[in-house]
Amino acid sequence: xxxxxxxxxxxxxxxxxxxxxxxxxxxxxxxxxxxxxxxxxxxxxxxxxxxxxxxxxxxxxxxxxxxxxxxxxxxxxxxxxxxxxxxxxxxxxxxxxxxxxxxxxxxxxxxxxxxxxxxxxxxxxxxxxxxxxxxxxxxxxxxxxxxxxxxxxxxxxxxxxxxxxxxxxxxxxxxxxxxxxxxxxxxxxxxxxxxxxxxxxxxxxxxxxxxxxxxxxxxxxxxxx
Numbered sequence: 001x002x003x004x005x006x007x008x009x010x011x012x013x014x015x016x017x018x019x020x021x022x023x024x025x026x027x028x029x030x031x032x033x034x035x036x037x038x039x040x041x042x043x044x045x046x047x048x049x050x051x052x053x054x055x056x057x058x059x060x061x062x063x064x065x066x067x068x069x070x071x072x073x074x075x076x077x078x079x080x081x082x083x084x085x086x087x088x089x090x091x092x093x094x095x096x097x098x099x100x101x102x103x104x105x106x107x108x109x110x111x112x113x114x115x116x117x118x119x120x121x122x123x124x125x126x127x128x129x130x131x132x133x134x135x136x137x138x139x140x141x142x143x144x145x146x147x148x149x150x151x152x153x154x155x156x157x158x159x160x161x162x163x164x165x166x167x168x169x170x171x172x173x174x175x176x177x178x179x180x181x182x183x184x185x186x187x188x189x190x191x192x193x194x195x196x197x198x199x200x201x202x203x204x205x206x207x208x209x210x211x212x213x214x215x216x217x218x219x220x221x222x223x224x225x
Contacts (some may be wrong), residue, residue: 051076051133052104053124053192060119061096067117074105076138078145080152080197097145097153098195103133124192133192140173140188144199154187154198163206170199177206 054075056064065077078097083090096102101124107114108130114120123130144151147169163177163186175186178198185198186206 049135050106051135051138052108052130053133054102054104054114055121055124056100056102057119057121058100061100061102064117064119065102067119068104068114071110071113071117073107073110073114076103076105076142078141078197080145081149082152097141097151097197098190098193099153101193101195103138126192131192133190137188137190137192140175141190141197143170143173144188144197148199150200151197152199154185154196156189156194156196157187162209164209165201165205166207167205168202170201170205174209177201177203 054064054068061077065075068075079094080097082093082095084093085091100121104114108123111123111130114123125131157176157178161177162174164174165171165186170186173186173188175188178185178187184201184203186201187196187198189196
């Protein structure tokens with residue numbers, strides 16, 4: 001039986017959606033025109049094109065994606081593949097790249113509806129207003145999860161050689177180059193969350209943007225309901 005409009009289903013460790021939604025690689029995106037509500041309008045930071053971070057309860061990311069999508073919101077939950085042992089058998093799972101967080105585009109004119117969604121803890125805020133996640137960071141993360149099978153979470157980094165990928169499916173992405181166990185990885189940071197993702201990279205496909213610098217520690221952002 002076909003899925004109802006706005007419904008999200010999960011099959012084979014991936015997020016699968018009906019025709020009202022699009023899916024590419026291991027990221028999910030739902031985009032529809034929001035319906036009018038009587039909620040109080042938010043400041044300009046909530047403009048339709050801006051991305052914001054939503055803090056969720058532990059292991060509730062996919063549930064919140066389903067709920068917000070069904071309400072007509074545009075959401076993005078980057079996933080990565082991981083192998084876990086379950087009853088002595090290996091199982092391949094699709095897990096959130098940034099546990100406890102997903103991304104929402106616009107929709108802050110319905111902030112009460114967002115915050116009352118089961119599983120939502122808060123919107124990540126700065127200066128008392130929903131913080132804006134830079135579009136280029138959203139684009140970089142989407143490019144990572146949709147074009148590489150080697151992406152995984154990584155500790156946030158503050159220093160190192162900053163590089164840009166010059167060729168291949170990840171061309172244009174910027175990050176910090178590290179070497180682990182004989183392999184090179186490019187670490188892409190999400191400053192707002194203090195989180196990062198890493199992907200294995202061929203060093204012949206990157207070029208240095210600057211000399212190693214000690215980066216200033218990012219400002220602390222609060223997740224406030």
